[in-house]
Each structure stands twice: as C-alpha cells, then as structure tokens.
Amino acid sequence: MNPPRTDARRHHDPEVRGFASDNYAGAHPEVLAALALANGGHQVAYGEDAYTENLQQVIRSHFGPTAEAFPVFNGTGANVVALQAVTDRWGAVICAESAHINVDEGGAPERVGGIKLLTVPTPDGKLTPELIDREAYGWDDEHRAMPQVVSIAQSTELGTVYTPDEIRAICEHAHAHGMKVHVDGSRLANAAATLDVPLRTFTNAVGVDLLSLGGTKNGALFGEAVVVLDPDGIKHMKHLRKLSMQLASKMRFVSVQLEALLARDLWLRNARHANEMAQRLAEGVRAVHGVEILYPVQSNAVFARLPHGVSERLQKRFRFYFWDEAAGDVRWMCAYDTTEDDVDRFVAALKEEMAR
Ligand SMILES: Cc1ncc(COP(=O)(O)O)c(C=O)c1O
Numbered sequence: 001m002n003p004p005r006t007d008a009r010r011h012h013d014p015e016v017r018g019f020a021s022d023n024y025a026g027a028h029p030e031v032l033a034a035l036a037l038a039n040g041g042h043q044v045a046y047g048e049d050a051y052t053e054n055l056q057q058v059i060r061s062h063f064g065p066t067a068e069a070f071p072v073f074n075g076t077g078a079n080v081v082a083l084q085a086v087t088d089r090w091g092a093v094i095c096a097e098s099a100h101i102n103v104d105e106g107g108a109p110e111r112v113g114g115i116k117l118l119t120v121p122t123p124d125g126k127l128t129p130e131l132i133d134r135e136a137y138g139w140d141d142e143h144r145a146m147p148q149v150v151s152i153a154q155s156t157e158l159g160t161v162y163t164p165d166e167i168r169a170i171c172e173h174a175h176a177h178g179m180k181v182h183v184d185g186s187r188l189a190n191a192a193a194t195l196d197v198p199l200r201t202f203t204n205a206v207g208v209d210l211l212s213l214g215g216t217k218n219g220a221l222f223g224e225a226v227v228v229l230d231p232d233g234i235k236h237m238k239h240l241r242k243l244s245m246q247l248a249s250k251m252r253f254v255s256v257q258l259e260a261l262l263a264r265d266l267w268l269r270n271a272r273h274a275n276e277m278a279q280r281l282a283e284g285v286r287a288v289h290g291v292e293i294l295y296p297v298q299s300n301a302v303f304a305r306l307p308h309g310v311s312e313r314l315q316k317r318f319r320f321y322f323w324d325e326a327a328g329d330v331r332w333m334c335a336y337d338t339t340e341d342d343v344d345r346f347v348a349a350l351k352e353e354m355a356r
Contacts, residue, residue: 014026017335017337017338017339017342018318018319018320019281019318019319019320019332019333019334019338019346020319020320020321020333021321021333021335022187022217022274022300022333022334022335022336023216023217024319024335025217025219025335025336025337025338026337027219027220027221027257028219028220028260028261028266028270028336028337030219030260030266031219031220031221031257031260031261031266032221033260034256034257034259034260035221035253035256035257037256038051038252038253038256043250043252045249045250045251046247046248046249046251047071047247047248047251047255049251049252049255050252051251051252051253051255051256051259052071052251052252052255054255054259055069055071055225055255055256055258055259056068056069058258058259058262058263059225059227059262062198062199062200062262063199063200063203063204063227063229064200064204064229066229066230066231067204067227067228067229068227068228068231068237069213069225069226069227069255069258070225070226070227070228070237070241071223071224071225071248071251071254071255071258072223072224072225072226072241072246072247072248072254073222073223073224073246073248073254074216074222074223074224074246075100075184075186075212075214075216075224076100076105076106076108077224077241077244077245077246078186078212078213078224078225078226078246079100079101079105079108079109079151079182079184079212080105080108080109080112080113080244080246081226081237081240081241081244081246082182082210082211082212082226083101083109083113083115083149083151083182084113084114084115084240084244085210085226085228085234085235085236085237085240086148086149086180086182086209086210086233086234087113087115087148087149088146088148089114090145090146091115091116091145091146091147091148091149092115092116092117092118092135092144092145092146092147092148092149093109093115093116093117093118093147093148093149093150093151093182094118094119094120094127094132094135094136094147094149094150094151094179095117095118095119095120095127095150095151095152096119096120096121096122096125096126096127096131096152096153096156096157097119097120097121097122098122098125098156098157098158099117099119099151099153099157099184100153100157100184100186101117101151101184102117102119103157104157112244113244116145118135118145118147119135120132120134120135124156124158124160124295124296125153125156125157125158125159125160125295126152126156126160126162126166127150127152127170128166128169128170129169129170129173132150132170132173132174135147136150136173136174136177136179139177139178147177147179148178148179148180149174149179149180149181149182150170150173150174150179150180150181150182151181151182151183151184152167152170152181152182152183152184153183153184153185153186153187154167154183154184154185154187154188154191154202155187155188155190155191155194155298155299155300155301158294158295158301158303159278159295159296159297159298159299159300159301159302159303160295160296160298160299161190161191161194161195161298161299162191162202163195163202164195164197164201164202164205164206165206167181167183167202167203167206167207167208168206168207171206171207171208172207175207180209180210180233180234181207181208181209182208182209182210182211182212183203183208183210183211183212184211184212185203185211185212185213185214186212186214186216186217186224187214187217187218187271187299187300188203188211188213188214189214189218189261189267189268189270189271190217190218190271190274190275190299190300191298191299192268192271193268193271193272193275193299194275194298194299203229204229204230208229209228209229209230209233209234210226210227210228210229210230210234211226211227211229212224212225212226212227213225213226213227213258215254215257215258215261217335218261218267218270218271218336219261219266219267219270219336220257220258220260220261221257222254222257223253223254223255223257223258225254225258226241269336270336271300271336273336273338274299274300274334274335274336274338275299275300275334277300277334277335277338277339277340277342277343278297278299278300278301278302278332278333278334279297280340280343280344281302281332281334281343281346281347282297282302284343284344284346284347284350285302285304285347285350287347288347288350288351288354289354290306290307290354291304291305291306291350291354292304292305292306294329300333300334300335301331301332301333301334302331302332302333302334303323303329303330303331303332304329304330304332305327305328305329305330306328306330306350306354307328307354308325308328310350310353310354310356311328311330313353313356314349314350314353317349318346318349320332320333332346
C-alpha cells in the first residue's frame with residue numbers, strides 16, 4: 001500500500017545519527033504502526049479509552065495486580081506528578097545531587113510540584129542507606145522540610161545500575177523511617193536489560209512504591225507513565241496530572257505507544273541493543289590511549305574524560321555533549337537505533353583526533 005500523501009517535506013537526513021542523547025532518535029517503526037492502528041473513529045478523551053484500559057493489563061503483566069499506570073507526556077511531568085502524590089505540602093524528597101529532578105528539570109519539582117529537594121553528593125549517581133542518612137532526619141522539626149520520599153534513578157544519570165539488593169536496602173531503610181521510594185525509570189528498560197531480570201524484580205519485589213516509567217528513550221514518539229505499584233498511601237493521582245498539565249486529552253495515543261513497547265518484547269529488544277552499542281563503544285574507547293572512561297558502563301551511556309580540544313574537533317563530526325566542560329568530561333549516549341557502523345566510525349574518528 002502506498003503511504004498516505006502529505007504536504008509536509010523531509011527536513012533532515014534520516015541516516016545521520018550521533019551520540020548526544022537517546023532523545024535524538026526517532027520513533028521505532030513498530031510504535032508508529034501502533035499509532036496508526038489507534039487512529040480513526042472517536043474514543044473517549046482523557047484516559048477513558050480502550051487503549052488506556054488495555055495498557056493497565058499490560059502494566060499488570062509486568063508489575064503485578066496492584067499496579068496502575070497513569071500515562072503522561074514526558075519524563076519531567078512523570079516525576080513531578082509522582083512526587084506530588086507522595087509528599088505533603090511540608091514534605092521533601094531525598095535524591096542524588098546528580099539526579100535529573102535536581103539538575104535537568106528546570107526547577108519543575110520545586111516550582112510546579114512545590115517540593116523541596118534534599119540532595120546528596122554520590123560517587124556514581126547511586127544512593128545508599130548511608131548516603132540517605134545525611135538528609136534523613138528531623139521529622140519532628142518544624143524548621144525543616146520533612147523527608148517523605150527517597151527518589152532514585154534506574155538506570156542513573158551517570159549510566160550506572162542498581163542491583164535489586166541495593167534497591168531493596170534503600171526501600172527497607174526508607175520504609176523504616178516512614179518514607180516512600182520513587183524510581184525515576186526514564187531508562188528502566190536499559191536497567192532490566194543489563195540485570196537480565198523482569199522489571200518487577202527490582203521494583204515491586206524489593207519494595208519500590210511508585211515509578212516514572214520511560215517510553216521516549218526506549219523508542220516511543222513521546223510518552224511515559226507514572227506507575228503506582230502499591231496504591232496504599234498514594235493519594236490523589238487522579239487529580240494530579242491535570243493540575244500539572246500532564247493529562248493528555250487524546251490519551252489513546254500515549255497509551256498505545258506504551259502498549260507497543262511493553263506488550264511483548266520491543267522494550268527489551270530496544271534497550272538491549274542500545275546497551276550493546278554502549279558496550280561496543282566502551283570497548284573501542286578503552287583501546288584509545290589518553291581517553292579515560294569515568295563510570296562503569298552498565299546501560300546505554302559512556303562517560304569519558306579526554307583533552308578538551310579533541311572533544312571540540314570530534315563534535316564537528318558527531319553530536320555529543322560536554323558533561324563537565326571544565327574537567328573535559330563528555331557523555332556519549334547510544335539509542336535503540338545506533339548501529340555498529342555508527343560506533344565504529346565514531347571510535348575511528350576519536351582515534352584520528354587523538355592522534356592529531
Ligand atoms: C534520568 C532522567 N529522568 C527523566 C528524564 C525525562 O525528561 P523529559 O522531561 O525530557 O522527558 C530524563 C531525560 O533526559 C532523564 O535522563
């Protein structure tokens with residue numbers, strides 16, 4: 001069948017990919033096919049549609065019978081909505097200093113969610129019970145925002161991955177202090193691929209209360225979901241999305257994308273591939289003298305330190321970002337559509353620029 005006619009024109013080269021972000025990738029063709037399936041006819045708006053209803057079954061197949069998904073537009077929105085659901089007006093969230101909610105969300109948790117963040121420096125983006133204790137105190141002190149939630153990212157902003165036991169220890173510690181645990185799972189699929197376990201093994205099974213489940217970096221056009229794993233003590237989710245401008249009227253188009261990813265194994269295929277490309281990249285980079293890999297490569301990111309001038313020259317050939325420009329640290333991200341050839345050409349270019 002011929003594709004439908006359109007007056008739009010292509011404005012980019014679909015063969016050009018870089019290492020700047022998994023958000024630079026397009027949508028997976030299977031997701032686009034699912035969107036076309038969900039098109040046509042009228043469906044009830046704001047989440048009362050057949051696709052959102054079906055998504056609940058898909059989510060329960062991953063996270064068990066008490067799980068409920070609340071689709072949203074983006075990851076910042078998911079985090080802001082989720083954290084509001086588990087904090088009072090006087091509440092605070094303990095997170096890593098490097099957390100996306102702290103450094104990359106434009107202050108939305110504070111300004112939109114009205115939430116105080118209590119941040120802790122970490123060596124590798126991961127919190128531990130000991131690190132949490134630096135901020136977990138003063139529940140009776142009216143001069144201090146009350147720690148009510150611990151938020152961790154899986155995988156972390158630095159590309160590292162918590163083991164299920166590490167998350168269990170965090171949950172037990174947080175719960176013992178009456179705090180809930182939120183996981184920013186913008187790259188939850190990448191963590192599952194690395195750990196090679198089902199999603200529930202390092203979420204519900206170890207005590208996580210709610211999470212932000214990523215779709216965009218995993219091959220969706222856009223769309224994520226807050227997943228409440230255990231509704232006990234989690235209030236007002238129904239109202240929080242609209243209040244936070246995250247309630248999609250045509251929600252079927254968010255839900256069907258998540259269904260396309262999660263109903264079978266597309267989420268895992270995509271995440272595994274992105275992770276494998278990061279491993280290939282790390283292997284290639286390790287063979288280049290003078291380039292240091294900064295953190296264990298456990299998902300789809302490689303962080304490296306190299307001479308500033310080399311990075312600048314390389315950036316003229318491939319897109320990527322400095323992570324800490326003063327230190328010469330860069331971040332290279334792989335996506336579900338990164339090819340072996342992309343990686344090999346990048347490593348060859350790196351070698352050339354290092355030798356100049
Ligand atoms: C760890 C993490 N959380 C959340 C997000 C979601 O952000 P956005 O609001 O851009 O979808 C990102 C995106 O880069 C991320 O890396």
